[in-house]
Amino acid sequence: MKRLTKLMAGAAAIALATAGCAGSGGGSSDSSGGGGDKTLTVWLMNGSAPETLTDALNKEFEATHDGVTVKYEVQEWNGIQDKLTTALASQDPPDVIELGNTQAPSFAADGVLTDLSGDVDALGGGQWLSSLKDSGEWDGMQYATPFYAANRVVLYRTDMFQQAGIAAPPTSRQEWLDAITKLKAKFGSDPQFQPLYLPGQNWYALLSFIYDEGGDIAEKNGKDFKATVNSAEAKAGLEFYKQLVDASGTTAPKDNDEQNPEQAGIYGQGKVAMMIALPWELGTAAKDNPDIEKNSSAFAIPSKTAGKAAPVFQGGSNLAIPVNSKNSDLAKDYLKLLLSEKYQKQLAEAGMVPGASTDLSALDAKPVSKAMADASKGGGKAAPATPKWATVEAGQNPLKDMMTAYLTGAKDLDTATNDANTALDAAFKG
């Protein structure tokens, strides 16, 4: 008897183990279901489309598609690449997925997404945001559609600016540095006060400065990318970053990024006058300190040319259909609806740059969203559209090492940028 129990336990363990192998894409659709009943599984990311939008969208989709249930699941950014990897490899992947625009090229290049080249026009391709269109493209084919874009702005405390006698938000680098000096003069007696919170590894901000100098971190050469972090423009961008850090005297860690510790939380403590952030980080800060929202506004990252905004690092998301999806036609219908004028407008109202609509008027309603829309007019660039970039972000980012090394004085400007250049080139070859 005992042996039998043991055997059964063994068998159960085996069953569990094999099930663990086969069904690793937990939480995917049971789409097969007979008759016309189908389930469309949709994975969107936390913080992208607001719930009011998705509720209305899913309701409308179910109403217009008989017997179809939308299984809508919100995913977390943290660890999403691993989760997508396992989900895509499963037999039953989700039918619609959202990808970060820096991740999209690698998924497209691996051939795990459905080719949408033939549907571009039906999906509103004429109005697509070009930088997001590019990140969904590989080898001349369109594997992912734009969803929304967002870029960083400088969030600031209107009340502190007023008290420090700063009449208007800065519109040039010099005015920005002057504002820091004025804020310091006014509030500097408080040792915890920081005119500008800027951690050492906010490479999104650095990229903006580099673009402003007319440079980039890599150049495309046919199909290959070559790092250009040691160019004169990139060096000038990095020098300005250091100038900002030094002028502000920020106590933010030089060896960490804006997520560690989460900068919104520090802004929320009320001792910071400015931070370079995404518009919705203000909402996060307001969770700790509800008053801060009405005392805050935003301006575009100023350019070195007075009166202009610096080009921004274009962040955002793409939408795609996994190649193993069993409902790809339904999924295309779903994308069509999501990218339609109606829902793109709602996206803009929620404070994002819509990916498939050139109408940005809805963004003007809130000052912070308006600042973002203004900033994106200065031109936006995304990370190098190579499949290898996802590896850089998911693994070790040489830009972060470069920034820390230069800011802490561990390396001089030339060594830091040359080392990063070599490391990036190696990653592009990876």
Added chain:
Amino acid sequence: MTATVHTAVPAGTSPPAPPRARRRRTVNLGERAIPYLLLTPAVVVMLVLLGWPAVQVIGISFRKLDLGELVRGELVWVGFDNYTKVLSEPEFWTITLRTVLFTSAVVAGTVLAGLLIALLMRHLSKPVRVALQVTLVLAWATPILAATTVYQWIFDQQYGILNKTLVKLGFDSFQGFSWFSSGTSTLTVIGILIVWQAVPFVCFTIYAGLLQAPKELYEAAAMDGATSWQAFTTVSWPAVRPLVTLATFLSVIWDFKVFAQVWAMRQGGPDGESTTLPLLMYLRGIAGRHFGVASAVAVLMILVLVVLTARYLQLLLRTREGDIS
């Protein structure tokens, strides 16, 4: 169990000599089979849960398996390409050397600290000893990532309690000192963390060995006028030697493949200078999605580990009854 019931069947009713002999043979066969049958479930479970994945890893290391191949379920054999790729990177050799040095330092630290604390425990009064033991168990029970976070705070450049304390003590150069500015310094911090987490187990293991040494032996040694060092070498050490060996080799295996603390602390940075072999495997496999290359790294890791623990394996195979020393 059924087999034993068979042997108990009385012989009386059965026919005489020749059949009897046959039955005896079957009984013997059954008896001989029992241990193997009893072992089967465990062996099957081990083969399925340990053997099969290992075979898979070796198989995958000879395949090109990126996300595309994985999703499409393609089998692309590439021979030794993955190995050539890994071994031809100068980085791999640096990382291997770094991992071996890091492992040796951490293991030496762990075993030495464990041994010393175990010896100390023998001399402590009961309440103090219990307090120490509770502390050790708590350190042991702290979740890995929680402990890592606490260590990050301790060593934080701006707000860390370590820098603040050092400055208060008069070492002004530690104001804003970055403990994570070089690979060596980062690995030292990680090493301290791992030692802190590993000492309790080693310490309790060795302490258990010390309790085995009869009190009379210490008394006799004291009577013969042995110094405390002599008492250690002649009484304590023989008692704990097999356990120290065991703890050392277990630590080698554990510390060699430690991932969570190293990754969580600084993702193998700065400039990849604290990257160890498990991190390289993660970077190639999960971050880079070259599962074939990552498997090759995994197989090479096993080989390095076999070389490192060769002496122990040799002892294990040569000795019986676990008498390892």
